Amino acid sequence: MENIKENIRIMNPADSKIPEGPVAEKWTNYKAHQKLVNPANKRRLDVIVVGTGLAGASAASTLAEMGFNVLNFCIQDSPRRAHSIAAQGGINAAKNYQNDGDSVYRLFYDTVKGGDYRAREANVYRLAEVSNNIIDQCVAQGVPFAREYGGLLANRSFGGAQVSRTFYAKGQTGQQLLLGAYSSLNRQIQAGKVKSYNRYEMHDVVLIKDKDGVERARGIIAKNLVTGKLERFAAHAVVIATGGYGNTYFLSTNAMGCNCSAAMACYRKGAYFANPAYVQIHPTCIPVHGDKQSKLTLMSESLRNDGRIWVPKKLEDAVKLQKGQIKGSDIPEEDRDYYLERRYPAFGNLVPRDVASRAAKERCDAGFGVNNTGLAVFLDFSEAINRLGIDVVRQRYGNLFDMYEEITDVNPGEFAREANGVNYYNPMMIFPAIHYTMGGIWVDYELQTSVKGLFAIGECNFSDHGANRLGASALMQGLADGYFVLPYTIQNYLSDQITVPRFTTDTPEFDAAEAKCQENLDRLMNIKGKRSVDSLHKELGHIMWEYVGMARDKEGLELALQKLKDIRETFNKDLFIPGTQDGMNIELDKAFRLNDFITMGELIAYDALNRNESCGGHFRTEYQTPEGEALRDDKDYFYVSCWDYAGSDSKAPTLIKEPLHYEAIKVQTRNYKS
Amino acid sequence: MEENIMKVNLKVWRQANPREKGGFVTYNDVETTPDTSFLETLDILNETLIEKGEEPIVFDHDCREGICGMCSLYINGHPHGPATGATTCQLYMRRFQNGETITVEPWRSAAFPVIKDLMVDRNAFDKIQQAGGYVSFNCGGAQDANDLPISKVNADEAMDSASCIGCGACVAACKNGSAMLFVSAKISQLALLPQGAVEKDRRVRAMVAKMDELGFGNCTNTGACSAECPKNIKLANIGRMNRQFIAAKCKE
Numbered sequence: 001m002e003n004i005k006e007n008i009r010i011m012n013p014a015d016s017k018i019p020e021g022p023v024a025e026k027w028t029n030y031k032a033h034q035k036l037v038n039p040a041n042k043r044r045l046d047v048i049v050v051g052t053g054l055a056g057a058s059a060a061s062t063l064a065e066m067g068f069n070v071l072n073f074c075i076q077d078s079p080r081r082a083h084s085i086a087a088q089g090g091i092n093a094a095k096n097y098q099n100d101g102d103s104v105y106r107l108f109y110d111t112v113k114g115g116d117y118r119a120r121e122a123n124v125y126r127l128a129e130v131s132n133n134i135i136d137q138c139v140a141q142g143v144p145f146a147r148e149y150g151g152l153l154a155n156r157s158f159g160g161a162q163v164s165r166t167f168y169a170k171g172q173t174g175q176q177l178l179l180g181a182y183s184s185l186n187r188q189i190q191a192g193k194v195k196s197y198n199r200y201e202m203h204d205v206v207l208i209k210d211k212d213g214v215e216r217a218r219g220i221i222a223k224n225l226v227t228g229k230l231e232r233f234a235a236h237a238v239v240i241a242t243g244g245y246g247n248t249y250f251l252s253t254n255a256m257g258c259n260c261s262a263a264m265a266c267y268r269k270g271a272y273f274a275n276p277a278y279v280q281i282h283p284t285c286i287p288v289h290g291d292k293q294s295k296l297t298l299m300s301e302s303l304r305n306d307g308r309i310w311v312p313k314k315l316e317d318a319v320k321l322q323k324g325q326i327k328g329s330d331i332p333e334e335d336r337d338y339y340l341e342r343r344y345p346a347f348g349n350l351v352p353r354d355v356a357s358r359a360a361k362e363r364c365d366a367g368f369g370v371n372n373t374g375l376a377v378f379l380d381f382s383e384a385i386n387r388l389g390i391d392v393v394r395q396r397y398g399n400l401f402d403m404y405e406e407i408t409d410v411n412p413g414e415f416a417r418e419a420n421g422v423n424y425y426n427p428m429m430i431f432p433a434i435h436y437t438m439g440g441i442w443v444d445y446e447l448q449t450s451v452k453g454l455f456a457i458g459e460c461n462f463s464d465h466g467a468n469r470l471g472a473s474a475l476m477q478g479l480a481d482g483y484f485v486l487p488y489t490i491q492n493y494l495s496d497q498i499t500v501p502r503f504t505t506d507t508p509e510f511d512a513a514e515a516k517c518q519e520n521l522d523r524l525m526n527i528k529g530k531r532s533v534d535s536l537h538k539e540l541g542h543i544m545w546e547y548v549g550m551a552r553d554k555e556g557l558e559l560a561l562q563k564l565k566d567i568r569e570t571f572n573k574d575l576f577i578p579g580t581q582d583g584m585n586i587e588l589d590k591a592f593r594l595n596d597f598i599t600m601g602e603l604i605a606y607d608a609l610n611r612n613e614s615c616g617g618h619f620r621t622e623y624q625t626p627e628g629e630a631l632r633d634d635k636d637y638f639y640v641s642c643w644d645y646a647g648s649d650s651k652a653p654t655l656i657k658e659p660l661h662y663e664a665i666k667v668q669t670r671n672y673k674s
Numbered sequence: 675m676e677e678n679i680m681k682v683n684l685k686v687w688r689q690a691n692p693r694e695k696g697g698f699v700t701y702n703d704v705e706t707t708p709d710t711s712f713l714e715t716l717d718i719l720n721e722t723l724i725e726k727g728e729e730p731i732v733f734d735h736d737c738r739e740g741i742c743g744m745c746s747l748y749i750n751g752h753p754h755g756p757a758t759g760a761t762t763c764q765l766y767m768r769r770f771q772n773g774e775t776i777t778v779e780p781w782r783s784a785a786f787p788v789i790k791d792l793m794v795d796r797n798a799f800d801k802i803q804q805a806g807g808y809v810s811f812n813c814g815g816a817q818d819a820n821d822l823p824i825s826k827v828n829a830d831e832a833m834d835s836a837s838c839i840g841c842g843a844c845v846a847a848c849k850n851g852s853a854m855l856f857v858s859a860k861i862s863q864l865a866l867l868p869q870g871a872v873e874k875d876r877r878v879r880a881m882v883a884k885m886d887e888l889g890f891g892n893c894t895n896t897g898a899c900s901a902e903c904p905k906n907i908k909l910a911n912i913g914r915m916n917r918q919f920i921a922a923k924c925k926e
Contacts (some may be wrong), residue, residue, distance in 0.1 A: 062813045077734060078800050080840055081742045097820060136816035142809050142869045144833040151823025169833055175741055183808035190804040198797065226789060255736040290707065294714050295738045403740065406757070406764050409709075483813050532759045534717070558926060579729045583691055584790050586732055587724065 007654040011642065016658060018122045018442040023664040024105075027126040030445070031488060035495035042067030045494050046235040046502065048220055050202045050262055052079035054178055054475060055458025058482030060600040061184035064193035066487060068494075071233055072185070073197045073222055075257055080182045083243060083255040084478060087174025088400070090156060090166035091138075091475040093131040100178050102163040104128045109665060111473060114160040114352050114631065115438070115466020116616035118275070118665045120640070120660065122445060123463045129474050135167055137483055141180040145169050152232040157305055157473035160352040160672075166472040166645040171187030171300055171399045174604060176474055181482070201589065202262045203517040205238055205269050205454060208509045210500075215270075217302070217454035219505060221517045227582050230514050230521075232505035236497045237453045237490060240266055241439075241482070243457040244437035246279070247603065248597045249549070250541020252434035253285060263441055263460050264596040271449035272442035272642035274462035276600070277607035277618045278468055281550050282435030283309075283356035286407055289374040291538075296433040297407060299379070300400055301471040304349045306384035306393065307428070309356070310336045311368040311377050318368045328370060328378050329416030329424040336380075339363055347672040353642035354468045354617050354630075355672060357432035361550050362628055364431075371429050380427035381412060404428055432550060436474060438465040438617060439607070442642045442658075446489035447481060450642075453497075455490060457481035462640070467616025524591045525581060529574030533590040536575065540567050540594070540601055548605050553621045557609040564602050568649075571598060598648045606643065610655060613637045634667055680697040680767060681705055683775040684719060686731055689788050696788065700775070708768035712755060713745065715767055716778075733792040738765040742905065743839030746846070746863065747792055748779040753843035753902045761841065761904040785853070785889050796842050798888045799856065806880035807860045809869050828866045835862040837905045844899035844907070850891030855899040857885050858915035859907050865918055876924035882919055 019033075037045065045068050049060040052074040060072040069391040074082060094100040108128035112119055124173050135153070139145065155164040169176035188194040206219040219234035245260035246252040267273045284299045311337050312318045320326045339359055341348045351359075360377045363369070368442040370376050385393050391414055394401065405411045412428045441449050441456035443463055448455050458478040465473065547560035571594065577587045614623040614630035615637070623631040640658040681703045689696025704722075706715040713735050720730035736744040745762040749755035755765045768777060778792065786794040838861070844855040861878055864870025870877070893912055900909040 058813075065812045076736060076742075076744060077796055078840065080800075081736055081744050083742070085743075086737045086739055086741050123749075128866055133814075133816070135819045137813055139822065140809065140816035140820040141812050142832075142864050142867050144829050144836050144863065144867065145819075145827040146833075147824060147826045149826050151825055152820050157854075169836075172741065172837065176833070179836065183803070184811075184813070186800070186804040187808040187810060196800075198800075209837055255742060256738060257736050289709050292706070292710050292714050292718055294711070297739050380902075403764070406760055407711075408764065409768065487813070532721055536722060547902070552683070576724065576727075578724055578727055582874060584732060584793075585729075587730060 007570045009656050011656050011658040013659070015444060017118065018120070019239060019444055019445065020041045023121055023125045025670050026122050027129055034488060034492045037491050037495050037498060039067050042501065043069070045069065045497065045607040046071065047237050047239060047490070048073070048233055048235040049239045049241060050220065051241035051243065051458070052081065052182070053082035053084035053241060053243060053458060054181055054478030055482040056082065057178065057181035057185045058479050059239055059241060059457055059486050060194055061188050061489070062083045062182055062483050062487045063179060064188035064191070070188070070194045071197065071199045071200060071235060072194050075199065075201045075225065077198055079185055079196060079198065080179060082178060083258050084178045084475070085175045086255065088171045088298065089158060089302040090168035090472040091134065091177060091479070092158065092165050092274050092470070092472045093135045093167060093476065094128055094165060095132055095135060097153060098164045100163045101258045102165050106163065107131060107165065110161050111470060112466065112665050113599070113670055114470040115468050116630065116670055117466065117634070117662070118202060118278070118615055118660070119464055121662050121664060125664070126485065127464050127477060127480050130480045130540065134476060134479045135500045138177055138180050141183060143169065143180040156302055158301055159304065159350045159356070160470040168302070171302065171397070174475060174610030177479065181479070181518060197222070201225055202242070202265065203230065203592070204265045204513050206510055206513045207269055207451065208507065214452055216452045218503070219510065221513050226584055228581050228585060230517050232514060234503055234505045236494060236500060237455065239455040239486065239490070240441065240460055241458045242278060242460050244440065245600050246434045246437055248600045249434040249544045250537050250539070251288065251293065251296050251545070252295050253282060256295060257350050258461045259593040259596065260600045261593050261596040264455060264599055266449060266451065266456070268645050269279050269363055269451060270645065271451045271454060271456070272644055273439070273603055274442035274642050275439035275467070275607065275609055276604045276643065278438035278467045278616060279434060279604065280353060280438060280617045281357045281432045281437040282353055283360055283432050284379060284430045285433035285435070286404065287371055287373070287429055287431040297403070298433070299404060299428065299430060301353070301398060303379060303397060306396065307349065307379040307381050308338055309340050309349055309360070309377055311363045311370055313337045315367055318370060321370045322372055322374055324372060327416070328380070328427045330509045332419060333422060337368070346674050352468055352470060357550060358619060358628070360432055376429040376431045378427040379430045382425045382427070385425050386423055387411065436468050436469055438462065438467060442640070446492060446570055447486050448489070448493060451501055453493060455486060457486050467618055477599050488601060521581060521588065521592070524575065524588060524595070525577055527572065527575040529576050531570065531574045533575070533577070533587055533594050536567065536571055537597065540598060543567065544601050544604070548601070548608055550623050554609065557605050561602060561609070564598060564605065571595065579643055603643060603653065606653060607641050610641060613636055632669070638667070678707060678708055679705055680772040682715070682767070682770055682773070685775055685777045686792070687779045688731065688791050691744045691790055692787055694904065706767050710767050711738070711763065712749070712767060713763050713766040731792065732790040735763055738763040741839060743841040745843060746781050746794065746843070746847060748781065750777055753781070753846045754904050759904060760908050761839070779898060781842050783845045783851040785845065785851060786842060798890070799840050799842065799853070801888060802853065802857055802881055802884045805859065805884035806877040809864065810873060814924060822868060825865060832866040835859045835866070835907065835911055838907050839905055841904065843902050845890065847898040847902035848891065849896065849898070852893045852899070853885050853890040854893040854912050854915065855903065855907055855909070857881050858911035861915045861918060862911040865914060874918060875925060878915060878918045878922050
């Protein structure tokens with residue numbers, strides 16, 4: 001770490017391009033004064049959008065509707081498969097349809113507080129401001145949100161809020177929102193304004209110097225995953241919408257194909273990577289069952305509206321549960337410890353995710369875990385079923401109950417026993433798992449990275465969630481960026497590019513970039529060792545979860561960095577990829593991604609080691625209150641950590657600090673107790 | 675954890691690329707457990723193939739929680755295997771017997787050519803959606819969401835139709851290789867909502883024409899599509915599409 005300390009510098013406040021004025025007027029002011037591109041010029045400008053999730057699809061379709069020509073890429077067989085589709089619970093908006101005191105300010109405040117005061121105020125306010133437009137937009141597209149009998153939209157509650165502001169479509173909100181964006185995208189593909197490239201993976205971003213010597217993003221190198229060939233694509237700007245880096249941990253709720261390679265390619269070309277240590281661990285996932293497991297399944301946060309989380313009060317009961325001698329439903333009400341309700345009376349089971357996850361870990365570490373591994377807690381619906389009846393509960397969560405039963409062979413709605421007039425039902429078992437990454441490519445207020453002409457949107461940027469994201473806010477941010485923010489801000493950049501003619505990919509810069517990508521693929525093929533990609537990825541995941549996971553400390557992080565170095569060495573010496581580069585080679589594609597996951601893992605560890613405080617998803621055991629709550633250090637760490645690539649994967653990156661400035665909100669300790 | 679080891683024989687379709695002839699290869703005694711998913715069992719087999727220096731079996735998969743629609747596979751004669759209302763990635767080995775031989779094939783349909791092994795090209799589905807599966811509306815001009823009340827009954831029914839994950843099981847299950855369940859699900863979703871009603875005639879004509887053009891077969895009401903659908907998309911959607919189609923054609 002010594003070399004990092006020597007290199008630290010402070011970012012010029014102007015670099016974040018936050019507009020003047022009070023926080024509530026910044027976005028309005030920005031839109032009033034930004035530069036626009038006229039319709040005739042829009043037709044002459046091309047934009048590459050990599051990714052087709054909520055952010056990518058909404059940006060691609062909206063830019064095309066405006067008149068730009070869009071080239072849109074995804075690694076799946078169709079844009080509709082992007083992992084946004086798996087989001088279950090809902091999307092937040094400050095509509096105040098429930099008349100419960102919600103407002104743009106309150107959504108803004110909850111998001112900043114939920115993010116443990118580590119987000120940029122101006123960005124979050126804008127997010128809250130456009131949240132209402134998103135709901136209008138999606139309804140106009142035909143997204144079938146849940147409704148009341150009167151025909152108006154229904155809402156539910158999510159963690160970190162005391163209002164009901166979450167819109168939902170059964171437990172499939174992400175699917176419906178993504179299919180909405182996909183339908184708009186399809187309309188533009190049909191109109192010839194978007195060219196869609198499926199089963200293509202971005203390998204590099206191509207920078208070209210303009211006449212003033214400024215390097216600008218002018219295209220990408222992408223691999224056609226079916227033919228195995230590298231191809232070149234040019235445009236006036238490049239937008240990255242490729243999601244988060246949760247799969248660095250191997251086991252996560254992310255889809256198998258989710259990866260951080262596009263983000264790492266940008267990072268290696270000079271885009272800062274911000275706050276990588278902020279990784280969200282979701283409290284309600286199905287516990288790990290064995291070493292052959294390939295992924296973890298999330299049980300939606302919406303379950304915490306009616307489900308109550310508990311472990312036994314008595315250690316002997318926990319031991320019996322661990323040995324399989326009794327079942328959860330055998331433990332009577334008075335012997336259950338509803339620890340979230342006990343510790344956080346004001347928010348109860350609806351505390352933010354980081355708080356709920358740590359509380360589960362605390363109970364399991366103390367020996368109260370409820371399954372054979374000791375790494376699980378109960379999520380119980382008995383009270384809700386007794387209060388509402390099984391039919392109502394199934395109507396709300398039936399698809400989640402079915403999903404849980406299919407995986408675990410236990411039906412959480414099933415009657416177990418009756419005692420002293422109380423009906424007991426089978427509880428679910430849950431445990432925290434890697435779910436979302438708040439960190440990402442650094443962007444300014446315009447969502448432009450530190451590389452000119454390169455933009456990052458959705459989960460793959462760092463901008464809005466601070467150190468912890470609230471439930472139902474990922475969908476909101478992805479769509480805010482894609483529908484309502486980027487299509488405006490990118491014009492401020494493109495307006496200066498209207499005289500740049502459409503160019504070919506037959507340039508020395510494209511030659512060099514493609515040659516480098518090819519060299520990397522050749523290198524991977526030629527290692528010819530003995531280890532499969534997955535076996536190495538599991539090893540990486542184990543190190544990350546053990547030392548860079550839910551609880552971190554200096555010693556562990558230093559050890560992790562050493563172990564990651566060893567993994568890289570093993571990878572470089574002993575990797576084996578069967579087959580050839582001709583045609584589809586899934587092992588080669590996985591190896592390409594794993595190479596970047598290792599670099600990403602180091603970046604997370606560097607950042608976690610640097611940040612000597614606990615905040616949101618980043619918990620350092622050295623920095624906690626006597627009650628075990630996160631202990632922030634606003635004096636020394638009230639900044640965004642931006643990591644600048646040092647020219648080689650084996651060198652430690654340089655730290656640049658973007659100081660945070662709060663005008664509207666008073667920074668204080670998060671309190672979910674009262 | 676005390677895990678019951680079980681062994682299965684996997685009879686898998688292998689095909690190097692679209693041009694070469696494919697065939698079944700049987701892999702005996704693949705070790706797994708009842709709590710392991712079917713795709714994880716394929717992962718286990720692939721690891722052993724890689725150890726032997728052989729190419730792994732290629733199959734489409736991504737979210738592994740039954741929603742992305744990427745996974746496919748014809749398992750023992752059923753799209754997505756023996757479980758009802760579930761995708762292949764949600765299939766667990768407890769559904770099979772110890773020692774059983776499980777036959778695994780790609781989707782079989784002229785409209786879905788094999789890319790490699792068990793992976794097929796479903797681009798035709800995207801093309802049908804592009805022909806008209808949307809509300810023609812530009813971002814930015816929407817009215818307040820609650821200005822358009824929609825009956826809960828219609829909204830719920832539209833939601834059921836919209837649950838289609840576009841996996842292609844309906845086409846694979848159909849003896850005619852018909853895509854009518856898939857196409858009608860989108861048409862129904864938008865037909866049930868006021869936002870989609872304005873251009874319903876144009877939509878149904880365009881989508882049906884594209885479906886025919888791409889070589890999908892017609893419907894003969896066997897209902898296999900709906901029976902095998904992992905999302906239980908109802909056959910009634912096809913009826914609604916046919917009524918809309920006839921009405922639209924009559925207006926021509």
